[in-house]
Amino acid sequence: MIRVYNTLSKSKEPFEPVRPGKVGIYLCGPTVYKPSHIGHMVGPVIFDAIKRYLTYSGYEVTLVVNVTDVDDKLIAESARRSMLMSELAAEMTRDYMNNLDAMGIDTVSHFPRATDHIDQIIQFTADLIQKGCAYESDGDVYFDVSKDEDYGKLSHRTLESMIGEGGDTAERKRSSADFALWKSAKPGEPSWSSPWGPGRPGWHIECSVMSSRLLGETFDIHGGGLDLVFPHHENEIAQSECRFGKPMARYWLHNGLMQASDEVGKVGGRATRPAEDDLQSQSAGKISKSKGASAFSEMLKEFEPENIRFFLLSSHYRRPIDFSSERIREVGTGLESFYRFFKRYQRVTGRSFYEVAAATRREEGDFDPESDAVLVEVSERRKRFLAAMDDDFNTGGAIAELFELMRRLNRQIDDEKLEEPNRQSAERIAVLRQGAATLREIGLTLGLFRNPPKEAEARGDELAGKLLDLLVEIRTEARKAKNFAMADKIRSSLAELGVTLEDRPGGTEWTIGK
RNA sequence: GGCGCCGUAGCCAAAUGGAUAAGGCAGCGGAUUGCAAAUCCGCGAUUUAUCGGUUCGACUCCGAUCGGCGCCUCCA
Structure with a gap:
């Protein structure tokens, strides 16, 4: 039984998909106006592992990661760079895709783009007006939060607490808490024609449209960074549930944010942080584009993707992660010991660890340890790994079992002197193989140990x-x-x-x- | 100001009511080695920021205090 922490209920709940055997996941992806930084990789890495684990557990999983390619920030940035918004979006989308690629994230089923769904967005918006949940005002369309009785249920706040300034469009809104579904275009801005005149979608509407289109009106898991709970996800819920009259998603999973504690100027740090308030600049803070985090592509020059993945998975996804190069190197040291074990395995068995036939389904990986002490522990470690993952995808706890499993196999090689050619027995090698197959099997559910690491250096000429x-x-x-x-x-x-x-x-x- | 999260060994970190508080990094002993490296074995929290409470029992629940952080504006 898999249990997941649901932001909606603030508690762990048994995971039961809407449609038996199938799981639909929607993860909020990037607004593509600047190169992605390490923070943008947290969600994708975790949800890549979640999809692998759910697939391994027997579900057929559809993972959707959206790309928001129309937005005020894109307009501003493309103007600054004197280029078309679509060109900027294309460039940054490519950067994002390259980063996912480098990280071995190949589990995403669809990458829908907002600009490919303008017609549906307009239709969705028109439907909301017709349902009385939204209103037009001077070429803009706003969602009327007073029409949503449980507005605030995800972020657990009351409507009164959200009434604020209302931004620079306050005069056009009925309530300052209302948010834009459609924004009228100013001269020179990219726009699409609509029943309300030329304009562009607001920020949240694309997710309601694309998720319902690809995953259905109610789907299983909606994920994203903790910073998206409000207003983004709250507003998605308001739009979708007003439109369809049913829950948008069953489980809302939010990952903790990456904090930058590295020295200024290093990868991921607040490189261009303003020099004022020196006192505060000493403390950690959220990494964000506005604070000048370095491009992820730069970080890839310094660290192996698997090292970064191992780092991101070594603590629980809901916990904030303090980023530092030193920390990544530290977990890298632990990861190296796996690589050394893999080489050792090859020396002993003559076979590459990466060619070990590993079970790809949970039931297939079960085996009878009989009474062999090594296999009994291998089986036990595997069980504990699965228990950790079943408990809200506790990758940190699961990785501990990976270490224990490796240690047990190293001990077997030591105790039985399997590395000495004349001391081998086919039976004991078979035990070691089973252990290695299990290690690879469960490692793969995290997206680890898929391919041999690059040699530290080219092996020279x-x-x-x-x-x-x-x-x-x-x-x-x-x-x-x-x-x-x-x-x-x-x-x-x-x-x-x-x-x-x-x-x-x-x-x-x-x-x-x- | 409002809402919320976090504080576990030198550092990172798991465990959210029950039996000796995982694992990693660093460190120290030992086995192994000609010596190393690698590997294995052993060692570190009388205790989970502090104080108080609930309970047969609390890292885990409640309250207060101190400290760190997030959201309320763009953000993965």
């Missing part, structure tokens, strides 16, 4: 490789002759060049890199 082989051979002879001074000199000299030597039962191995 062919000549360098041959020279290293030669040096290792000379050193091995020196060691046999107990000429350890020579052996150590070769090792330490190579270390200075960034080459690490490791002596193992099966021989010496060299690696280039950190």
Whole structure:
């Protein structure tokens, strides 16, 4: 039984999809006016894992991530850069897609764009007017929040508390809490013709339109950053539920926001933060475009995607994450130990870990450990991993089981001396294989261990490789002759060049890199 | 000001009423090694910001205090 935390009820609820066996997820994607930063990857990485896990658990999952490509910010930015809004949107959408691609997020079923749905947006807006939930005012169309009895139910606030200034369109609204469905165009702004004159959609309407179109009037999971709870998601609910008269989504999942605590100027930090209020600039704060977070594409030059993924999944998705390069490196160190285990597995079995046949469905992964001590623990760790994931996708707790599982298999190799060629038995290797298959199986549900990591450095050219082989051979002879001074000199000299030597039962191995 | 979240070992972090408070990073011992590296084993919270309360029992619920943060305006 999978349980999820629902912002609507502020509690964990058993997960039961609207249609048995099928799950529809709508994740709020970016407004494409600037390059994406690490904060934009949090939701996609988590929901990529959620989709993988739900699929693994037997559901047929449709994941929709929208792209908002028409908005005041796009208009402003494209004007600043003297380009068409559509050109800007295309450029930034490409940036976003490249980033998702680099992160191995290939689980998204649809990326609907607002500008591809203008007709439906106009229709939706007209329907809302007809239902009496919205009104036209001087070329704009506003949603009348007083018509929505439970307005505020997601963000848990009362209507009175939301009455504010109303922005610069206050005179045109009946209530300052009303929000725009359609905005009339000023001269020179991109616009589409509508029953209310030329204009463009407001911010929230595209999500109501596209989610209902792709996932239905009531779908299962609506996700996004915590900062979208109000007003964005609250307004989506108001629009959709007024229009369809039924709940928009069953479960509202919100991820915590990335906080920047890195030194100014580093990746993800508040690079262009204004110099005033020095005292406050010491503290962490939300990463956002307006505060000048660095482009994610820059970060990819510094860190491996899997390292970033591991970092994002190592704590619970609802918790805010303090970003720092040091932290990513730290979890990277832990991740490296998995890579070393994978190489070790290959040395022992002669097979690549990445070719281990792993179950892709939960039931398929079940196995009978009989009374083998190793398999009993492997099975136990797998169960605990699944229990953690079932409990509101607790990826942090689940990753702990990955470490435990790896440790158990390393211990098996040590205890049974499986790395010594003459000590192997087919039966014990089979046990190790089962353990590795389980590790890969559950790792894959998080989108981990899909492909071999890039070697730290290019393995040098062919000549360098041959020279290293030669040096290792000379050193091995020196060691046999107990000429350890020579052996150590070769090792330490190579270390200075960034080459690490490791002596193992099966021989010496060299690696280039950190 | 209104609404809300968070505070667990040096650092990161899981566990939200029940039996010894996961795991990672860093550190320290030991096994292994010619010496290393890697790996394995062992060690760290008499205790979950503080104080008080509810309970047979609280990190977990309630109240207060201190500290950090978010939303209320654009944001993943």
